[in-house]
Amino acid sequence: MIRSLYIRVVLTFLVSVIVGIILAFIITFLVFRENLNENLLDKLLSFGQDIVRIYETMPEREADWFVAEMKQLDTYHIRIYDENNEFRSFGKLGEQSPAPVSAEQIKNVRNGDIVRANATKEYTGYLGMPLRTESGTKALFVQPLVSPYTSFNVKWISTFLIYSLVIGSLLILAASIFVVKPINKLTKATKRLASGDFNVRVNIKQTGELGALARSFEEMTHDLQHLEQMRREFVANVSHEVQSPLTSISGYAQALKQVNLAEHERDRFLDIIIAEAKRMSKMSDSLLKLSLLESDSHSLRFTERNLDEQIRRVIVALQPQWTARNINFELDLQAIKVTADHDQLDQVWMNILGNGIKFSEGHGTVAVSMRQVHSDVIIRISDNGIGIEPEDQQRIFERFFKADRSHGSKYEGSGMGLAIVKQIVSLHKGDIQVESKPGEGTTFVVTLPIHPAEKHR
Known part of the structure; x- marks a missing residue:
């Protein structure tokens, strides 16, 4: 269980940043997915047109050799279908499977159409376009080796997360110090208050919730200081009020022990003792009554x-x-x-x-x-x-x-x-x-x- 407010603030920020980034990416990806597909197909079309121009300007055998040596084959896979729907491929797919192409699509492409297919979970998108060679019109299909989604996700998320976490962590570390500092002041002040020091001051000038808390704490401290002063005065007053009749009772009781004390003096001393006892009883009754009036029980x-x-x-x-x-x-x-x-x-x-x-x-x-x-x-x-x-x-x-x-x-x-x-x-x-x-x-x-x-x- 995490008890430190400082660590809680930092972790809360980091979790919030990460979750926010992931959600923002998902929403952005869903919104711009169609644009991403369009950009992919545009790139495939541009690359396919380059292949077509190569076959238009070179003999077919030389064009095959030239295409086989192209550096773009690290990114694209090429299939060329003849009239028997047999194909020659250029580039290595690796572990990825070639996207399935139907006979109808091959026929449409050889008839001059351009076929577009968006990427799916299993395959990357591809583009088919007619290719005129010396031996006749063939069907050219260009397929990217890496899903644009995968490439985009990995690069964008990794870069964005790294920068966000680094910058965000530094900012939250600085901000949390600013937030936790007045709380630490209040904690120390509370400990001093608990030890009986009612002259403690927090000196927090912030506004908002922490400022209100600090002002409430200082008001409470002032009230406690006033209550402590009242308590001391109350104890002193009670001691003084009780001591006076007790002194009288004790003194006149000692005087009554005299053997040769006159009867009228003895009666006067007894009357004083009775009066002082009544005074104490009245004061005790008043204290009890005031206590009952101030309590919720009344x-x-x-x-x-x-x-x-x-x-x-x-x-x-x-x-x-x-x-x-x-x-x-x-x-x-x-x-x-x-x-x-x-x-x-x-x-x-x-x-x-x-x-x-x-x-x-x-x-x-x-x-x-x-x-x-x-x-x-x-x-x-x-x-x-x-x-x-x-x-x-x-x-x-x-x-x-x-x-x-x-x-x-x-x-x-x-x-x-x-x-x-x-x-x-x-x-x-x-x-x-x-x-x-x-x-x-x-x-x-x-x-x-x-x-x-x-x-x-």
Whole structure:
């Protein structure tokens, strides 16, 4: 089995050239076979006329001797029939048999006709013409010793094949190097990529299929590099998020071992340990939920419900939070029914509204509006809180990213909420955008199709 692409290209070319030449020759031969026969008969006629002139200008005996010594007898065989249909032959046929001549053909020739016979598989063609001698009119038949087809085939095919193979082989060797070179580059780059080197570049400037393959490879390399960076950040973030509560739990557990620890201090330490354990449990649950949302195993359960009523119920469920901070709500909600997994959408509104409450100053306002635009519904949730820095707005949907890091531990959270929101909205074939100015507030714009299945058929 041939595994080298280089050898495959060369062999494919050679086979194609040989088969193409043979087919071209066969077709050409069939097309011009009649012309070949005509050329042969013309040559026989010309040679026969030369023989006739010899007998017309010389005595018969001298003419016989002259014809017997002609060099053309290496190529032609001559038969001269008398009135008794007996013949004298000039030239040697070798292994070839003389073409059969009928008595009628001999008679026609002696009567002045010219008889032509094309070549067959068994015999070469021949020509008969009258020959006037001193002893009377005789029949002259001229037959070539070698088939014109055989001569033509051997010379033409051998010459053409040799030149074609030599020139074609040199060209394909050069061309295949040009073709295989970028593939070798891609092979080496793939090996480097497999070893973990994501900075590999192939630098292939060709167009066409190889160029497209090279560009796709570089795009894949860029994506893998980005994924590797995300993986490292994810591991670092998980390690950091887990290490903090573990350190607290370990430290306060050690403190609980003190014998003379006051009861109220012991209760406070236990409350901290319980809170940190809940924090770890919540983070683990968020990771598991996001993993399920990103996997193919998660399937949405679509039902049709009023989206405005759902948002109102979520706001009511969050009442303890916004009441404690004296947050006001401004609602402008159209009555719109949406086909969606409303259990999942509950988490979207919980996270976004919860963030609006958490990051708003006391006595702030959270505005919620909803409008239908064509086959989509657009929900805007705005607060007048601390806002988000421009460089952070592109990353707030990444897992573990916290845009409020400058505020220390003032705002609790694992940084997983908006990542989950983004994934749920994407599963509904929707989109979420953020508009924010530091110190002026933040607006989340969620766009959802009213009927996802119909919109994306």
